[in-house]
Amino acid sequence: MVIMNRRQTIPKHLRYTIQDFKSQFPDDEACLEHLKEQRFPGGITYCEKCQQDRKHYKITGRPVYSCDHCGTQISPMAGTIFEHSSTSLVLWYYAMYLMASTRCGISAKQIQRETGVTYKTAWRMFRQIRSLLSETDMQLEGSAVEMDETYYGGTRKGQFGRPMRGDKKKSPVIGIVERSTDKRVGRVKAFTTPDVTAERVLGIVHEHILPKSTVFTDEYRIYDRVGGRVKEHKRINHTAKVYVVGDVHTNTIEGFWSLVKRGIGGVYHQVSQKYLQSYLDEYSFRYNRRDQGNLIFNAFLKRVAELAALPVAVDRGMTPAIQEPF
Ligand SMILES: [Zn+2]
16 A cells, blocks of 8 residues: 555545545446546437437446447547556546645556556556646736746756756756635646746746736846736845745745655656656646645546547447457
């Protein structure tokens, strides 16, 4: 069993334990039924071929539902990350549960040990799940936003930090985070970026921060022009070893960086530049829902349905995309 990073402070209604998981999702059938409900709330009612509402029934032994009039089949898995996978649905759900329940992330090695899937399969599952977690369109709405940059990799593999002498291949990352208010937790966005320039910074400010916001940064010159784009720009002088003056600090975004550093350094050890963004998305997704306790798992499940392509009816006699024994 993986040791969960489950803090006892999670209120009861926000708890979702491994026992809860096992009783809600004991097998593939239960997962398929859940997936069907997410994608077709109230059940599959419409048959595209009959062009009207029809009763659908589950075909025994196959993950499809069939129109009881013409036999046209619909697979709830079609168009989702589960399509074309030979891994059982309950294992997918379990992988999402683990990923949603740890603050620091979970490695493919851990799920390999626990479930017996190959490392390659586990790694692919995580990559697919991560692909659901990007929140590109989300705009920060908080009135106080911190912005900061960090760097990943380079000579010190798997490490974050400013480039050192001779460090050529570091991947820059820029982050923005709202400060929390009484009403809700502040959310974060983190971007890998080809370079760290004033133009890049302005692009991010323009795209993701409301003009009425106050933006907090350090004194690094790439932030020089931020003030022209927002209500107010306040800067802390880190080079003079000053970290907090009144409300002027970047501690919130630095807190997020340290969460990511602990996770990527401690759990994944090393992440290739190609996938760095998807790992940042994973950490951001959980961070942005940290007031939801272990119900973050529900948010993962919702994403599966939200990002699925519309399911296409399969004609009778044709083989559905998934052919796993149930
Ligand atoms: Zn039909």
